[in-house]
Structure formats: C-alpha cells, structure tokens
Amino acid sequence: MPELPEVETVRRTLATLVVGKTIADVSAPYPKIIKNLSFSHFRGTLINETITDIKRKGKFLIVVFTKCVLVSHLRMEGKYFYKTTPAIEKHEHVIFWFTDGSSLHYHDTRKFGTMYLFPTRDMTLITQLEPLSQVGLEPMDANMNVAYLKARFQKSTKAIKTTLLDQKIMAGLGNIYVDEVLFLSKIHPETPTKTLSDEQIALIITNAQTVLTKAIALGGTTIRSFTSAHDVSGRFQNELLVHTKTECPVCQAKIKKIKVGGRGTYVCENCQKPLT
C-alpha cells in the first residue's frame, strides 16, 4: 500500500495505536529488511525506547523514539499490523514487542521494504543522510513551484511519467496517482519531459496537490486486495478517472493501457494528446 496518501493513512493510524508504547524486544525472521545496521545493533538500540511521534517524508514513514529514529519504506507491499496477541504470521519480517504485551508486525510478501535506524533524534541530521536526503519536495510543500520543477525538467528526454515517478524530483506520486495527475493535466505520459510548457508544469503541480490531498482525505486507494485480512482500506479507488479504467469519463473514448518505463499506464489518447 504505498504512495504518499497510503503512507500518510498508515502514519495517522499507527500514531493513534503506538505513540507512547515502549519496546521490550524486537525479533526479525528476515533481518535483510534492515539496511544500515546489523540486527543485533538494531535490536539493542530499540530496546527500552518509547515511541514519541510518527512522521512522514514522501513515501517514508518516520518513527521517532526517545533517543533514536526508525525510517521505514513500504515499497510495493509493506504493511504494519498492530496486534494484542503474540502470534507471528507468514510474511512478517520484523516484529516490535511492546512492554504492555501488544506488538507491531511489519508484513511484506515481496520483501522489498527497507528500514534504517538512526541512534539520534536530530531530524535535521537524519534528513541530510540517506535515504531521506534523496527525497525531493512534495507537491504540497510551500517551496514547490514551476521554477523548481522546470530546473529539473530542463535537460531530461525521459517520458514525463517516468520523471514524475522519480522521488528525487517530486516526492509522493506513484504509479496510480501519476496516471491520474497526467490525465487531469491532459498530458500524454510519454511526452518528453523537457518539452513541457510552464503552463503544463503548473498544471502538474496543481493537479498533484489536488489528487494527493483528496486521496489522503479518503484514506488512500485500495485496489487489488492482497493476501490476509486486516488492512487499512481507503476509498479513493472510487474516484479514479483513468487508472484501471476502460472508458474515459470525459470523452467516452476507449482508455488505452500501455507500458511506460516498464510500468502499466492508463491513458485516454483523445484527452491526453500523443506526441507528434
């Protein structure tokens, strides 16, 4: 469940469940999820730590403890399950056990997710280190504007969809929302990035803000139900205009499914003018 709105939904849900909890122990049936430390160092640093806040930057979840910070990326299928019974299920790779007997289980069928633990709570410092240092401005950031994107679009011959999926440039959009944003902006996903006009760049920013804000308000998008029960399900899937669709809601033309940068892409070639 991972584009910005889904991660934000997880952040909000988790905050109500685990802020104030203290770690009694940590186990990791699949420690490869942890990237910057050995599991024993990870575990040793977290034991006795209390969660004070949960933040987010782009698609990264940031769990703030008393003296350390956990940065977690869900990639394609990462999920957190809060439990009051100790059973460990299949695909749960890292488990945080709290002193009150409850626990937080990181579940990820494809094992693509990542975790980084920093032994400090200086966010200014952590933000300057990998992986957060690579995160670009979010569409709703006060500093996001046409000049910022234009400077980064300047020399790129890549398809605009591929560029918008690059988190170093603009953070937050993933495969679903980028299709929606380009549809609303009437821009074909294969348009070479550097050929976009200022007006089109402005449209991309406005529409990205609109789409993400609305998706957050609706708790994100839940399409394709993966294994298991408990899952934070959103309602934005009912608002999708092109992604997963077969007919354009504006002109009724048939929506095409193409491949852009290796990703399944939905486009109305009547509303989103193809190149030349």
Next chain:
DNA sequence: CGCAATGTTCGAAA
C-alpha cells in the same frame, strides 16, 4: 505456464 503487481536500485548500453 506466463505475466503483472500502489517501488526503487543497480549495472549495462548509449
């Protein structure tokens, strides 16, 4: 059996 899947990264090719 083959392919695609809400993501990112790394090596090879251009």
Next chain:
DNA sequence: TTTTCGAACATTGC
C-alpha cells in the same frame, strides 16, 4: 562522464 533503459529484488494471484 552522464543519462537512459531494462533487469533484478521475491512472492502471489489471475
């Protein structure tokens, strides 16, 4: 040297 492209990561479900 820099940028682009596609395979790879690991697993499941259609």
